[in-house]
Every structure is written in C-alpha cells, then in structure tokens.
Amino acid sequence: MKYDPQPTxxxxxxxxxxxxxxxxxxxxxxxxxxxxxxxxxxxxxxxxPVIDWAILSADWIGTTRNDCTSDGAxxxxxxxxxxxxxxxxxxEAETWRLDLAFIMMAALIAWLIIPKTPFKGWVAAFTLLxxxxxxxxxxxxxxxxxxxxxxxxxxGLSLTLVLAVVGIVAALPFGIxxxxxxxxxxxxxxxLSVVYIExxxxxxxxxxxxxxxxxxPLFFPEDMNFxxxxxxxxxxTMFQSAYMAEVVRGGLQAISKGQYEAxxxxxxxxxxxxxxxxxxxxxKLMIPGIVNTFIALFKDTSLVLIIGLFxxxxxxxxxxxxxxxxxxxxxxxxxxALVFWVFCFGMSRYSIHLEKRLHTGHGNRA
Amino acid sequence: xxxxxxxxxxxxxxETNVKFWHDPAKRAVLFQVLLVGAIILxxxxxxxxxxxxxxxxxxxTGFSFLNETAGxxxxxxxxxxxxxxxxxxxxxxxxxxxxxxxxxxxxxxTILGFILGIARLSDNxxxxxxxxxxxxxxxxxxxxxxxxxxxxxxxxxxxxxxxSIEFFGSYLNIRGLSMxxxxxxxxxxxxxxxxxxxxxxxWLLTRWAHKRQDxxxxxxxxxxxxxxxxxxLPLLAFIVAGTPISLDHPELKGFNFRGGMxxxxxxxxxxxxxxIYTAAFIAETVRAGILAVPHGQLxxxxxxxxxxxxxxxxxxxxxxxRVIIPPLTSQYLNLTKNSSLAxxxxxxxxxxxxxxxxxxxxxxxxxxxxxxxxVYLSLSILTSIFMNWxxxxxxxxxx
Numbered sequence: 001m002k003y004d005p006q007p008t009x010x011x012x013x014x015x016x017x018x019x020x021x022x023x024x025x026x027x028x029x030x031x032x033x034x035x036x037x038x039x040x041x042x043x044x045x046x047x048x049p050v051i052d053w054a055i056l057s058a059d060w061i062g063t064t065r066n067d068c069t070s071d072g073a074x075x076x077x078x079x080x081x082x083x084x085x086x087x088x089x090x091x092e093a094e095t096w097r098l099d100l101a102f103i104m105m106a107a108l109i110a111w112l113i114i115p116k117t118p119f120k121g122w123v124a125a126f127t128l129l130x131x132x133x134x135x136x137x138x139x140x141x142x143x144x145x146x147x148x149x150x151x152x153x154x155x156g157l158s159l160t161l162v163l164a165v166v167g168i169v170a171a172l173p174f175g176i177x178x179x180x181x182x183x184x185x186x187x188x189x190x191x192l193s194v195v196y197i198e199x200x201x202x203x204x205x206x207x208x209x210x211x212x213x214x215x216x217p218l219f220f221p222e223d224m225n226f227x228x229x230x231x232x233x234x235x236x237t238m239f240q241s242a243y244m245a246e247v248v249r250g251g252l253q254a255i256s257k258g259q260y261e262a263x264x265x266x267x268x269x270x271x272x273x274x275x276x277x278x279x280x281x282x283x284k285l286m287i288p289g290i291v292n293t294f295i296a297l298f299k300d301t302s303l304v305l306i307i308g309l310f311x312x313x314x315x316x317x318x319x320x321x322x323x324x325x326x327x328x329x330x331x332x333x334x335x336x337a338l339v340f341w342v343f344c345f346g347m348s349r350y351s352i353h354l355e356k357r358l359h360t361g362h363g364n365r366a
Numbered sequence: 367x368x369x370x371x372x373x374x375x376x377x378x379x380x381e382t383n384v385k386f387w388h389d390p391a392k393r394a395v396l397f398q399v400l401l402v403g404a405i406i407l408x409x410x411x412x413x414x415x416x417x418x419x420x421x422x423x424x425x426x427t428g429f430s431f432l433n434e435t436a437g438x439x440x441x442x443x444x445x446x447x448x449x450x451x452x453x454x455x456x457x458x459x460x461x462x463x464x465x466x467x468x469x470x471x472x473x474x475x476t477i478l479g480f481i482l483g484i485a486r487l488s489d490n491x492x493x494x495x496x497x498x499x500x501x502x503x504x505x506x507x508x509x510x511x512x513x514x515x516x517x518x519x520x521x522x523x524x525x526x527x528x529x530s531i532e533f534f535g536s537y538l539n540i541r542g543l544s545m546x547x548x549x550x551x552x553x554x555x556x557x558x559x560x561x562x563x564x565x566x567x568x569w570l571l572t573r574w575a576h577k578r579q580d581x582x583x584x585x586x587x588x589x590x591x592x593x594x595x596x597x598x599l600p601l602l603a604f605i606v607a608g609t610p611i612s613l614d615h616p617e618l619k620g621f622n623f624r625g626g627m628x629x630x631x632x633x634x635x636x637x638x639x640x641x642i643y644t645a646a647f648i649a650e651t652v653r654a655g656i657l658a659v660p661h662g663q664l665x666x667x668x669x670x671x672x673x674x675x676x677x678x679x680x681x682x683x684x685x686x687x688r689v690i691i692p693p694l695t696s697q698y699l700n701l702t703k704n705s706s707l708a709x710x711x712x713x714x715x716x717x718x719x720x721x722x723x724x725x726x727x728x729x730x731x732x733x734x735x736x737x738x739x740x741v742y743l744s745l746s747i748l749t750s751i752f753m754n755w756x757x758x759x760x761x762x763x764x765x
Contacts, residue, residue, distance in 0.1 A: 025491035032490045039492045188398040192405075202746035203739045204703035210721050211739075214731040218419045219412045270390075299508040306710055313511055317518075333515045337507045344506035 054334070065325060077328040078335045081319045085335070088155015088310055094147060098158045101138040104131065105165070113350070128169065151229040155310035157339065159229075163301040163311065167236040168244075168294050174237070175244025180274065182249055193245070200242035205300050208239045213307045232304050236297070243293050251286035252278065285358060291351035295344050302340075312336055416732070423729065431728045432457070438723055440714045442630050453724050460716035461741060467636050467715065468702040474641035475701060476694075479648025486653045497649065505646040510707050512643055517635035517711045524631070527622055535615055537623060540631070544616035547627035553610035560603040561596070568592040632713035636705065644701045651697065655690035656682060688760050692753055699749050703742060716741060 014020055027033045057072035060079075068074035078085070087095045108127045111117050139162070142148035154162065181193030200208070212235025216226060226234070255278055263273035305314030316336045320329035386392040420427060432454035439449050444462045447455060485497040504512070522540065530537035536545040568591075575586035604610070616626030659682050667677040709718035716738060725734040 025489065028489065035490055036492050039496065043492075043496075186394045186398050188402060192401070198746075199739075199743060202743040204706040204717070204742055206706045206709065206717055207721060207735065207739050207742065210717070210725075211735045214725065215735055218416045218731060221415055222419065222422070295506075299506075302508040302510045303707065303710075305510075313508065313514070317514065320518075330515075330519045333511060333519055337511055337515075340508055340511065341503070341506045345502060348506065 065328070068328075073331050073334070074328050075331060077319075077325050077331050081316075081325070084156060084315055084319060085312060086157050088159055088315055089153040090149060090155070090158070091147070091153070094141070094149060097138045097141070097146065101135045102158065102161065105135065128172075132166075132169065151227050154229065156315050157312045159304075159309065160298070160301050160311045163232065163236060163304060163309075164294065164298040166233055167240050167297050167301070168290070170233070170237040171240035171244045172290075174241035175248050176279070178241060178245035179248035179252060182245065183252060197242045197245050200239050201246070205236075205239055206303055206306060208235045209303060209307050211235065212238075228307065228309060232307060232309055236301075240293070240297055243296075244290070247286055247289035247293055248282070250289060251282035254285050255282050288351040288355045288358070291347055291354070295347050295351075298343060298347075299340065312339065425729050427730075427732070429733055431730050431733070434728075436724070436727075438727070440719055442633065442714055453728065456719050456724055457716070457737065460714060460719040463713070463719075464702070464705055464708075464715040464717075464741075467633060467640065467705050467708065467713065468698075470637050471640035471644065471701050471705065472698050474637065475644035475648055475697070478641060478645035479697075480652050482645060482649035483652025483656070486649060487656060501646045501649050503646075504642050505650075509639055509643045509704055510710060513635055513639035513707060513711055516638045517631065521631040521635055527618060530618075530623075535613075537616060537618075539623075541622060542628045542630040542634070544623040544626050544628045546613040546615045547625075549612050549614050551610045551612060553607040556607050557600045557603045557610070561600040564596040564599040567599075568595045571595070630713075632708070632711050635711055636708050636713045640701055640705060643704070644697055647697050647700075648694065651690055651693045652686075654693075655686040655688075658689045659685045691756060695749055695753055695756075699746055702745060706742075 011020075014023055026036045053072045055072075057070045059068040059070055059072065059074050059076055062068065062076040063080060065074065065076070067076050083092070083095070087098055090098060105127075108123060108131060111123050112120060112127065117123075137143050137146065139154070140149060140151065178193045178197055181189045182197065184190050184193070209232060212231045213228070216231050216234065220226075259277055259281065260273070263277040268276065301311055302313040304311050305317070310318065313336055316332040317329075319325060320332045386396075417427075433452050435449075436451055436453050436456045437449050438456075440447055440456065440459055442463060443459045444466060445455075445459060447459050451459075482497045482500060485493050486501065488494045488497070524538060524540045525531065527537075527539045527541055530539040530544075532538075536543060538544075568588075571586075571591060572588050575588050579585055614625050614627075616623040616628070663681055663685065664677065667681045672680065705715060706717040708715040709722050712718065721734055721738045725731055728734070
C-alpha cells in the first residue's frame with residue numbers, strides 16, 4: 001500500500017501574524033484585554049503631551065531665551081551651554097586637550113572590547129599603565145609647553161568621567177590586594193582586610209566624601225596641600241576599592257580548587273600562582289562585575305557637588321540658576337538624565353552581553 | 367626558582383637547612399609583624415599630625431561639645447527640639463529623621479517594587495514592557511538627579527502660602543502640605559489598647575486555626591476574621607468612647623501656616639526619589655526570585671488542582687521569598703545609606719544636621735564624622751547579623 005501523506009493543514013485562523021500575536025500577548029482573557037485597553041489609553045494620554053513638549057512644539061534654534069517663544073521645551077538653553085556642560089570652566093582654547101584625551105580613551109576601550117583585535121594584552125597594559133600619565137599631562141598641562149590648567153577649572157561631563165575612570169582604575173589594584181588579603185591564610189592580614197572592606201561598604205559615599213574633604217587635611221602636615229579634586233579622588237578610591245575587593249573575591253571564588261592545587265603541585269610560589277594561574281582566569285570572569293561597579297560609581301560621582309566640585313549635574317544646576325536662563329531647569333535635568341542614562345544603559349547592556357559570552361557552559365548553571 | 371629549591375631540599379634533610387625566608391609559616395609571621403608595624407607607624411604619624419593641626423586651629427578634642435547649645439533650628443523634628451537644645455540632641459533628631467525617611471522609603475519601595483517585579487513577568491505584553499521601561503529608566507539615572515528633579519523642578523513650582531491649593535481642609539504650597547492634625551483626647555488610649563488586643567487575638571486565632579487544620583483538615587477564614595479583629599475592635603471602641611479625637615486645623619498667619627501638621631517638601635522629594643529609584647532594583651530582585659522557582663513546582667501545583675491564587679500564595683511566594691529576601695535586605699540597606707543624599711536638598715537628616723551644620727559650627731570633624739559613620743556601620747552590621755540568622759533558619763527548614 002502506498003503511503004500518501006496528507007498536506008499539512010494551515011495553522012488555525014487567528015494564531016499567526018499580527019492578529020495571532022495580539023491575541024496571545026494582549027487579549028488573552030478578559031482581565032488582560034481590559035488592562036491592555038486601559039493602559040494603551042493612558043499611554044496615549046500621557047505620552048502625547050510629553051512628545052509635544054519635548055519635540056513637536058520645542059524650540060531648537062536660537063541664542064537667547066527670547067528665542068524660546070513656544071510652549072514646549074527650550075533646547076536652546078542646552079545648545080548654548082553645551083560647552084560648559086562638557087568642559088566646565090576649562091579654558092576654551094585648550095578644550096582640544098580634553099577631546100584628545102577622551103577620544104584616545106574611547107579608542108583604547110573600543111580596541112579592548114571589540115572581539116578579535118590583535119595585541120589585546122599590550123593595549124590593556126598601555127591603557128592601565130601608560131595612558132593615565134598621558135591623560136594627566138594632557139588634562140592638567142604644565143609640561144611640553146602645554147598651559148597648566150588648575151583643577152578647580154575642571155568640570156562638566158569631563159570631570160564626571162575623570163572621577164569615575166580614575167576611581168575605578170585606581171581602585172582595581174587595591175581591590176585585588178584586599179581580596180587576596182581576605183582569602184589569605186594569615187590571620188592578621190585576613191582580619192585587617194575584612195575590617196577595611198566592611199567599614200567602607202557599610203557607610204554611605206557621602207560621609208566618605210565629607211571625611212575626605214574635612215578630615216584628610218587634618219591628617220597630614222599643614223604644608224602638604226591637597227586640592228579639592230585630589231581629596232575627592234582619594235575618598236572615592238578608598239571607598240571603591242572595598243567594593244572592587246568584593247567583585248574580585250567573587251572572581252577568585254569562581255576558580256575551581258583544582259586550579260589552585262595544580263599550581264601548588266607545580267611548586268609555584270604564592271605570587272607566581274596568582275599572577276600566572278589564578279588572576280588571569282579570575283579577571284576575565286570579573287569584567288561584568290567591574291562594569292557593574294563602574295555603573296554604580298558613575299552615577300555616584302554626582303555626589304561630589306556636595307563638597308563643591310562641578311560635575312555635569314552641578315554645572316547644569318548652576319547654569320539653570322543663571323538669571324539669563326532661569327526657569328529652564330526641567331530641560332537641564334532631562335538633558336543630564338539622558339546623558340547619564342545613555343552611558344549607564346549602554347554599559348549595563350555590554351555587561352549582560354559579556355556575561356552571556358563568558359558563560360561558555362562549563363559552570364553549573366543551566 | 368621554586369623547583370630549584372625543592373631539589374636542593376631533597377638532597378639534604380629539610381629541618382636543618384631551610385632558611386627562615388623559605389619557610390612559608392615563618393615568612394607569614396614576619397610579613398604580618400612588618401605589616402602591623404607599618405600600620406602602627408602610619409597611624410602614629412597621622413595622630414601626631416592631627417593633634418598638631420587641631421592645636422593650631424584651637425579645637426579641643428573630645429565629646430564635650432555634645433552638651434553645648436546648638437543654636438540652630440531644624441524644620442522637622444520628631445521629638446521636642448528648639449534652638450536652645452544641645453548638639454547631642456541634634457544628633458538624635460537627625461538620626462530619627464533618617465530613620466523616618468528610611469522606613470517610609472522602604473515601605474514605598476517594597477510595595478512598588480513587588481508590583482513592578484510581578485508586572486515584569488506578566489504575559490500581557492504592554493504590562494511587562496511598561497515595567498521594563500520603568501526599571502531600565504530609573505535604574506540608570508543618578509538618584510541625586512532624580513531628587514533634584516522632584517525637588518527643584520516639581521515641588522518648587524508649587525504656589526506660595528497665600529495662593530495655596532486647598533482641599534479637604536488641607537493646604538498645598540511651596541512650604542509643604544499643611545494638614546489637620548489628629549489630637550488624641552482622653553479615652554483614646556482605650557482604642558489603642560483594643561488595637562493591640564486585636565493583633566494579639568488574631569495571632570492566637572491563627573495558631574489555633576493552624577493546629578485545627580493539622581488535626582482535622584478543616585480550614586478557618588483567618589484573613590477575614592483577622593481583619594474584623596484588627597480593624598473592627600478599635601473601631602467599635604472608638605465609637606463607644608465617643609470619638610475621642612479632635613482635629614487641629616492649620617491656619618494662615620502672616621506668611622505661613624500655623625497649627626495642624628506639615629509635611630515638608632524636602633521629605634516628599636526625598637521619599638519620592640528613594641522610592642522610585644529603589645523600587646526599580648527591588649523589581650529586578652523580585653523577578654529573579656520568582657524565576658528561580660522551578661517550573662516543575664508550578665506544574666505539580668496545577669496537577670494537585672490548586673487554583674492560581676493559591677498556587678501563588680502557597681507554592682511560589684514561600685519559595686521565591688527565600689531567594690528574594692537576602693538581596694532585598696541589601697537594597698533596604700542601600701536605601702538607608704542613600705537617604706544621606708538628603709543633605710543636598712536640605713532635608714534635616716543625620717548627615718545634613720550633624721555632619722553638616724554641627725560640624726561647621728563646632729569644627730569637631732573627627733568626632734562628628736566618626737559618630738555619623740558609626741551609625742551607618744552599626745545599621746549594616748545589624749543587617750548582616752539578621753541575614754545570617756535568616757539564612758540559618760531557612761537552611762534548617764529546607765528539606
């Protein structure tokens with residue numbers, strides 16, 4: 001007997017295409033249908049004025065507040081103050097130095113995160129060891145005929161980036177040492193590390209900044225003068241290294257015991273074992289965690305305005321209080337929020353992507 | 367290097383010839399002695415410098431400043447406070463204000479966070495998308511910015527006291543929301559006693575109902591009888607005692623409202639920002655906790671014929687909570703620490719009145735900062751003690 005397969009029937013009507021999707025995700029059951037309709041109504045009711053304010057009836061072109069004639073947002077305020085938002089009070093003729101430093105940094109980071117670029121190890125070493133000095137010379141000047149720019153003129157987004165990047169890069173070595181200390185077999189080293197980590201993790205950053213700004217000058221001889229930015233950086237680094245230590249500890253714990261034992265049985269010393277076997281594997285696993293602490297730090301840098309530094313948020317706040325532009329603080333907040341959001345959201349997506357890529361299926365997670 | 371050493375050692379008996387720097391145990395002792403020595407040296411250096419600097423500035427160390435008169439007012443205080451009070455009292459006032467906003471924030475963020483976390487898992491596309499947009503938006507914007515937005519861009523645009531928005535005998539203006547304050551009269555304590563009695567009775571009833579269910583399998587409507595006891599009993603007492611409560615209405619006198627109670631805008635802005643920001647993190651925690659319950663549990667529940675609500679209450683929530691509570695407590699701790707941003711908008715919390723005003727007036731930087739840090743530190747130690755206790759208890763119950 002000849003087997004003659006019947007032709008495949010089409011899917012039941014209303015389960016495919018747009019209609020099917022809507023039935024499955026928007027109108028499955030009476031409760032969901034009502035919720036969908038009510039929410040859609042509210043979205044339209046609320047979103048329309050927002051879109052109208054931000055885009056349709058907003059003012060985009062002009063130089064003074066008199067150019068803002070419509071009811072919508074006055075983006076002229078942002079475009080007129082953009083230089084200040086980006087560079088703070090940095091001398092206008094010298095802003096190319098900030099541009100150059102940040103473009104270099106962006107290029108180096110891009111080199112490191114794009115897969116399959118050559119010489120990653122060397123580029124990473126350059127970024128962590130040599131680039132900070134180049135950036136420092138570019139930013140503060142005083143060498144190679146560059147005009148010296150005092151740190152109290154730094155501000156805006158560039159100051160935010162300096163605080164966050166220096167905070168995280170300087171905290172990395174301390175964090176590694178503290179994490180190794182916390183897992184050490186030496187009782188004094190271990191307890192000192194635990195006490196340091198738990199103290200800094202237990203207090204808010206703002207008290208640390210207060211401490212750095214009022215107590216640090218008391219701790220050192222009168223003639224030793226820290227400027228405000230350096231004090232904030234010391235505070236942030238001390239604070240951040242405790243958080244970094246916990247990230248590093250997580251990475252160290254993820255390395256299986258066999259790796260430690262294998263290194264021991266090869267007769268490697270402690271530092272050889274760490275440098276050649278454990279840390280290279282652990283650091284790779286830590287990158288998502290480091291990115292996450294970087295996001296937290298990036299948001300927290302806005303606190304420095306409390307001790308009188310002008311980061312992006314502080315400089316926007318100051319501009320919105322300028323008599324020429326009073327009444328446009330909402331535009332300012334929206335702009336600053338957007339900048340922070342783009343950075344933080346981008347980094348969090350990258351960290352999720354990285355976690356998926358590093359998760360090569362050897363772990364015990366499903 | 368190490369390989370060479372081990373070969374050397376194998377040639378000769380090890381106990382005679384190992385140099386002490388090749389013996390890890392001795393080396394560890396030496397290293398730790400050096401480390402402690404270095405730390406002591408550094409601490410002494412700092413202590414000497416500090417004493418010198420303090421002497422030059424004419425600041426006496428010690429905690430005697432806590433008994434001096436503060437001389438500044440605080441706009442919100444849960445206890446009796448005036449300008450004649452001491453610095454010690456400003457510390458207490460600030461601490462209580464921190465606790466106030468932290469407790470309010472924790473309540474708000476928990477409710478909003480659980481709603482959002484569950485909404486994120488909804489099978490309705492619009493609901494889950496909206497929750498996702500909320501989470502990704504507010505998680506990625508600095509808390510301080512959100513606080514400034516609520517305070518400067520929203521609450522500062524409210525009208526002046528004379529043009530207050532009036533509703534139900536309350537007045538909303540730039541100085542806050544002035545509301546009628548309930549004043550307890552004689553006989554009100556009776557209502558309070560009945561309220562406590564209701565709670566105790568509900569607790570006893572719940573125990574009895576559980577025992578009876580274990581023995582006979584019969585269920586008892588605990589929820590509704592509990593509601594009846596906790597709300598009904600005090601309500602009855604309230605009516606019987608002849609409504610022993612009067613309202614103190616706010617009145618406009620000069621440029622401001624007197625009487626009643628006022629919710630200051632700083633508190634509202636801080637509370638809104640803390641709630642909205644932390645709720646985004648709590649929502650992610652809740653989502654992860656619910657997703658951590660294995661799907662087999664759901665299938666088993668529906669195979670037993672449990673309805674949806676009961677599946678949620680008896681199967682999913684108890685197991686999800688085990689995963690949710692540890693990160694949830696650390697979110698609560700974060701919220702409490704973040705409440706210190708209050709100082710930026712002038713809410714009189716611990717950092718603002720104590721590490722801010724008191725420090726500026728007295729110059730006692732070290733004592734003030736140490737006391738402030740000690741408060742936050744003890745909070746976080748208490749939390750971790752609770753967490754350890756909770757984890758142990760959960761581990762025991764686990765089968």
